[in-house]
Amino acid sequence: MWQPSQRYPDPAIEILDPSFAKYRLFSAAVERLATGMRWAEGPVWFGDGRYLLWSDIPNNRVMRWDEETGAVSVFRKPSDFANGHTRDRQGRLITCEHGGRRVTRTEYDGSITVLIDRFEGKRLNSPNDVVVKSDGSVWFTDPPFGIAGHYEGFQATPESPQNVYRLDPATGEARAVATGIAGPNGLCFSPDETRLYLVASRAVPNRLILAYDVVDGVTLTRQRTFIDAGPGTPDGFRCDVDGNLWCGWGMGSDELDGVHVFNPDGKLIGRIRLPERCANVCFGGLSRNRLFMAASQSVYALYVNTQGAPGG
Numbered sequence: 325m326w327q328p329s330q331r332y333p334d335p336a337i338e339i340l341d342p343s344f345a346k347y348r349l350f351s352a353a354v355e356r357l358a359t360g361m362r363w364a365e366g367p368v369w370f371g372d373g374r375y376l377l378w379s380d381i382p383n384n385r386v387m388r389w390d391e392e393t394g395a396v397s398v399f400r401k402p403s404d405f406a407n408g409h410t411r412d413r414q415g416r417l418i419t420c421e422h423g424g425r426r427v428t429r430t431e432y433d434g435s436i437t438v439l440i441d442r443f444e445g446k447r448l449n450s451p452n453d454v455v456v457k458s459d460g461s462v463w464f465t466d467p468p469f470g471i472a473g474h475y476e477g478f479q480a481t482p483e484s485p486q487n488v489y490r491l492d493p494a495t496g497e498a499r500a501v502a503t504g505i506a507g508p509n510g511l512c513f514s515p516d517e518t519r520l521y522l523v524a525s526r527a528v529p530n531r532l533i534l535a536y537d538v539v540d541g542v543t544l545t546r547q548r549t550f551i552d553a554g555p556g557t558p559d560g561f562r563c564d565v566d567g568n569l570w571c572g573w574g575m576g577s578d579e580l581d582g583v584h585v586f587n588p589d590g591k592l593i594g595r596i597r598l599p600e601r602c603a604n605v606c607f608g609g610l611s612r613n614r615l616f617m618a619a620s621q622s623v624y625a626l627y628v629n630t631q632g633a634p635g636g
Contacts, residue, residue, distance in 0.1 A: 326599045326622070329353045336582075336597040337626070344585060344594030347568075352627035354596065357389050357616075358396045363476070364618035365560070366453070368409040368417065369608025376608060378618045379406045381422065381476045389623065391609070404428075405470060405477045408453035408510075408560065408604070412493075413460055413635075420451035422470025422477030427451050427462065427491070440491050440498055446483040450476075453510050453560055453604070456635055457517060459541055462491040463501070465508035465522070488522060490542060501544045502536065510560035510604065513538070514567055514588070515633040520544060521569060523558050533558055533571070533586075550590050556580045560604025560618075564630040568593070570615060574601025583617055598624060607632020 329336060334353035339345050362382040369376055374391040377399055385401035386409075400406070404423035412418055417430040418439070425448045426441035439462060441448055450470025455463050467486050470477035488502035488511065502508070507526030513519065517538060524532045535550035551558070553573075557580070561571040567588035574581040582598035583605060600620035608614050612631040617624040 326356055328355065338595040338597065339593075340595055341587075341591065341593035343587065347564075347585070347594065347629050349627050349629050354598070355625050357394070357623045357625055358387065359622040361387070361621050361623075363603070364620060364623055365603045366406065366408040366420070367604060367606040367608075367616045367618045367623065368411060369606055369612075369616065370411070370415075371608065371610070371612075372415065376606075376616055376623070377409060377417070378616075378623060379403065379409065381405055381407055381470075384423075386419075387623075407451070407470065407476075408464070410454050410456055410635075412456045412462070413458065418454055418456060418462060420454050420464060422450040425450055425471070425477075425480075427454060427464055429493070439493055440489070440496075443484060443487075443489065443498055443500070449482050449484055449486065452508070455512055457513060457541065458635060460493060461542075462493060463511060463513075463520070464489055464491070465505075465511055467507050467509060467525070469507075488544075499542075501542075502547070505534075507531075510558065510572070512562050512569075513633075513635065514563055515565055517541070517635075521550060521561065521563075523561075525557070525559070530554055531557055533561075533569070551586060556584070557601070558584070559602070562605055562607060563633045564607070564628075565633050566630060567633075568630070570605050570607075572602035572604045572617065572619070574603075574619075576601060582619075583615070596626060 361380040366379040388399040404421040449468040471480040487500040509523035509525040531553040533551040536544035559572040583596040585594040602619040
């Protein structure tokens with residue numbers, strides 16, 4: 325059972341390297357904003373409306389939390405078993421959907437446009453996580469997790485390899501930029517977009533966070549292991565403006581559940597302990613200095629002394 329900290333600094337925020345100290349705000353504690361989900365994922369911040377959206381995948385709904393009132397409500401149900409979300413550079417919601425095995429865009433009037441559901445004539449597996457680059461291109465992962473059973477989608481046989489795709493919404497052209505990945509999951513760009521980070525969540529013997537160089541904004545080269553997760557499970561993550569990687573993490577233990585923070589060299593510098601495995605994070609709030617954490621049955625938040633990189 326989670327209990328808010330009664331003292332400052334909150335002991336749930338751990339400095340593992342002196343370089344992390346400047347990111348911890350003395351009087352900021354972990355707060356629980358909502359609970360009662362089955363599997364919370366894909367948080368995305370809407371600063372223009374001062375609200376947070378996130379997926380509750382098995383319940384086939386997208387939830388909403390309003391910053392001004394603290395009210396929690398259903399934003400969309402059914403959601404087609406939505407998972408990861410982001411916003412494009414025009415502020416529209418981009419969503420990975422397990423049910424339709426597609427990536428969609430919610431237009432300003434609320435209508436839904438299908439951006440992609442097939443590649444080279446074959447159905448996608450179950451798009452998982454998504455980011456939008458500054459040129460407007462949509463990058464997403466496509467593992468088969470959402471079609472493995474009837475809990476987070478509809479059971480089906482995969483038709484496509486487990487790839488990472490780049491989609492140009494203006495032309496509709498899609499290309500596989502990373503292929504043959506063992507369970508491609510969370511992904512994000514470094515602040516200058518010269519590096520892409522990617523979780524290989526079925527890599528063995530340990531799960532990995534991979535790094536790639538981004539060439540000419542469209543091609544990935546020089547795949548390498550950035551972080552070996554050991555016994556842990558990295559999932560979704562985002563970068564701050566200093567290039568630190570704030571990673572949802574867990575494996576059902578006090579030592580692993582929460583958020584792990586790595587510097588641009590891959591060194592673990594800080595940790596936010598949560599009582600639940602954290603699936604994904606995003607930055608938001610008035611100054612993009614509030615970390616929102618979708619963690620199993622709950623959503624948590626923490627003010628930090630940095631800002632999220634644009635495009636998260």
